[in-house]
Amino acid sequence: MEDNVRLIEPTADYRSEYLEMTTEWRTAGEKLIPWVLRFDSSNLHTMLQELDRLKHDSHLEEGKVNCSTFWLVKQDRTMLGAVNIRxxxxxxxxxxxxxxxxxxxxxxxRQGYATALLHLALREARILGIDKVLITCDKDNIGSARTIINNGGTLDSG
Known part of the structure; x- marks a missing residue:
């Protein structure tokens, strides 16, 4: 699975693929996750600047922390998902x-992409110097719980 997908940093080069993915999510009536997918993408340049600011700015607003966003894409450029690493x-x-x-x-x-996405994200987290990673999910989100377990995580209901 991992051989045919990779993480990329957000770029205008993937504008149409990004819009196609987020439109599908909205058409399905679902909340876009991670939260950065909910940014206004009508001006992609402005959205990309905000993602860069969140990654690099040392003076973020109260309650915000620096984070890196990546998009999961296949070799054919199909965008499958996204991850945000705080x-x-x-x-x-x-x-x-x-x-x-x-x-x-x-x-x-249900095709193994979430497991591949999280595996790649954990690599990026290590590069950022995050050795012990906390991932949360709702108790009824069986798919996410499996994804966490598939990547060596343990569930803690506390």
Whole structure:
């Protein structure tokens, strides 16, 4: 699975693929996850600047932490999902959110892409210096729980 997918940093070169993916999510009536997919993409340049600011700016607004966003794409450029990696945690993220938030578009689910996405995201987290990663999911999100377990994680209902 991992051989035919990779993480890329958000770029205008994938504008149409990004819009196709987010449109599918919205058409399905689902909440876009991770949260950065909910940014206004009508001006992609502005959206990409905001993602860059969140990654690099050392003076973010109260409650925000630096984070890196990546898109999961196949070799044929199909965009399958996205991941957001928070560089550190604040009190709120310790409860809900954790270090990594990820999502796979509806038509690509149950095909192993979430497991591949999280595996690649964990590599990126290590590069960022995050050795112990917290990932949270709702208790009824069986798919996400399996994805976490498939990547060597353990579930803690506390």
């Amino acid at each position: 560089h550190r945690l604040n009190a709120s993220l310790l409860e809900i959110g954790g270090h990594i938030g990820y999502g796979i578009r509806p038509s690509a689910r």
